[in-house]
Amino acid sequence: MNRVADVIRDDIKVMTAYQVADLPEGFIKLDAMECPHHPFAGYESLLSEWADLAKQAPIHLYPHTAKSGIYEELRDVFGIPDKAEIALGNGSDELIQFLTMLVAKPNARVLGIEPSFVMYRHNAALYGMEYVSVPLNPDFTLNLPAVLSAIEQHQPSLIFIAYPNNPTGVCFKREEVEAVIRAATGIVVVDEAYGAFHHDSFLTWAGEVENLVVMRTISKIGFAGLRMGYAAASPSIMGELAKILPPYNMNQLSLAVAKFSLKHHQIIQQNIDTLKTSVRA
Numbered sequence: 001m002n003r004v005a006d007v008i009r010d011d012i013k014v015m016t017a018y019q020v021a022d023l024p025e026g027f028i029k030l031d032a033m034e035c036p037h038h039p040f041a042g043y044e045s046l047l048s049e050w051a052d053l054a055k056q057a058p059i060h061l062y063p064h065t066a067k068s069g070i071y072e073e074l075r076d077v078f079g080i081p082d083k084a085e086i087a088l089g090n091g092s093d094e095l096i097q098f099l100t101m102l103v104a105k106p107n108a109r110v111l112g113i114e115p116s117f118v119m120y121r122h123n124a125a126l127y128g129m130e131y132v133s134v135p136l137n138p139d140f141t142l143n144l145p146a147v148l149s150a151i152e153q154h155q156p157s158l159i160f161i162a163y164p165n166n167p168t169g170v171c172f173k174r175e176e177v178e179a180v181i182r183a184a185t186g187i188v189v190v191d192e193a194y195g196a197f198h199h200d201s202f203l204t205w206a207g208e209v210e211n212l213v214v215m216r217t218i219s220k221i222g223f224a225g226l227r228m229g230y231a232a233a234s235p236s237i238m239g240e241l242a243k244i245l246p247p248y249n250m251n252q253l254s255l256a257v258a259k260f261s262l263k264h265h266q267i268i269q270q271n272i273d274t275l276k277t278s279v280r281a
């Protein structure tokens with residue numbers, strides 16, 4: 001008898017593992033939205049300061065995220081309001097996982113739109129939750145009446161809205177997202193992974209609106225390899241999330257390098273501006 005196959009969950013046995021695409025020679029990889037170059041390429045002194053930081057990072061000690069100074073740096077650079085508490089994830093993918101775990105009561109539902117970021121549905125499935133998806137309009141705009149009626153009908157515990165949306169690149173109207181937040185019966189995660197490429201953000205609402213989580217990442221602005229996502233929300237959510245996040249999910253190297261990078265955010269902003277103009281050209 002094959003005991004391994006017997007003990008593993010049937011729903012996982014029929015899944016396929018996430019495939020990181022191999023890049024054939026001469027191709028340009030676009031699907032993961034990585035910055036095409038090192039964010040400090042061409043800045044020799046920054047690169048050597050960065051190497052020194054890595055040398056000095058206390059890798060023999062467990063990381064202490066709260067004491068590392070990273071929260072202060074994030075508040076400063078991105079204007080996270082004082083009222084909001086911050087949580088860090090090993091990529092925002094990890095925050096999606098733990099936010100889903102937080103509400104995974106029997107019969108609880110997650111609502112997302114379709115198409116959107118694949119991890120919302122995947123995590124709902126992993127935690128045994130029903131995923132209610134509401135299709136976008138044919139022009140990729142939000143079908144607000146359909147979303148509102150799905151909220152009323154299914155009373156989701158968690159709603160994910162990518163603002164701007166991935167993979168369509170379209171950003172929904174702010175008033176529509178506000179209407180979703182107001183109508184929600186549970187937590188709404190506004191996922192601003194691409195926030196740097198848009199002129200609007202819900203970050204100023206973080207901490208103000210009890211059921212809102214604003215989630216962001218430094219991946220799409222040049223640091224996908226550091227694996228650092230952050231979420232800002234009210235103490236009612238963050239106090240509970242803190243109980244289930246692994247205490248050492250961030251690592252000393254990422255923390256040190258991320259802090260240093262945020263200090264040089266003007267260069268990051270220049271890179272974003274360059275990316276935006278090269279795409280437009």
Ligand SMILES: *Cc1c(COP(=O)(O)O)cnc(C)c1O
Nearest residue numbers: 091092093117166193217219229
């Ligand atoms: C890339 C992406 C993420 C995951 O980002 P990481 O911080 O690298 O895990 C989450 N949400 C959306 C919409 C994304 O595009």
